[in-house]
Amino acid sequence: MARAATTTDAFNAIAEPRRRQILNVLARGERPVNDLVHELDLAQPQVSKHLRVLREVGAVEVRGDGRRRVYRLNGEALRPIHDWVKDFEQTWSERFDQLDAVLEDLKKEEDDGQ
Template identity: 65%
Template sequence: MARAATTADAFNAVAEPRRREIMDALTHGERPVNELVELLGLAQPHVSRHLRVLREVGAVDVRDEGRQRLYRLNPQALKPIHDWVSSYQHLWSVRFELLEDVLDDLKQEDTHSQEGAGQWHRQAAAPWTSPSPVMRKSSSPAPSTHPGTSSTGPGPRPSSSGSGGPAGGAR
């Protein structure tokens, strides 16, 4: 299937990263081509070519002021993109709510661990183990780990013949 022309619609026009950079620069107001060239570090013909594409799809407007041409965004032309992306907003909302729940759980765990800080003691453990099984409350079982975590940490365990383990060779 043939690829759509970049000037067919706003979706195709903003697919190019340099055009999005130009549009980002225009969010601060009108700018002449030379200012965009300096700001983006591109050659003037390249910036002019990108502006032409954006102008043809209606994403930017141009007006002459003396010898300068000033470009500005036309947000109405971007409405189809906004409308399309908005249809996915519910997915982001659900993900952010789930993330908020996880953060709340972590805050509660942190609060509970700080409340009993005076009752915690350090148990002998190998240096490759994670902190959760190392720190244990003397009157309760070890804290549970989060899904997807390991009590042994990444990578293989060192051999028992090497140094650095706890005294007496207990692992």
């Protein structure tokens, strides 16, 4: 068996850095293909191919505008990634260290009370 297709889910789609770049640009507003080509300094066919992958996993949507195709972000498709990774945040965030400190204090007060 080979690696899962890039179009399998958002996790696979965003493994490619260019596709993350494309999403970053689209986060600032919708763009026709040619704008992306210039903003990212990529060849047009590659941009179209990356957009296809992103469209297949639902991360972008298209709208026709004359001879252009305007792409826009659909952030909702990235939600599973956010949901998965956010549970790991406590292993590095100092917010959780501070919460630990508070809980520690509460425990100590309780013990003193006994």
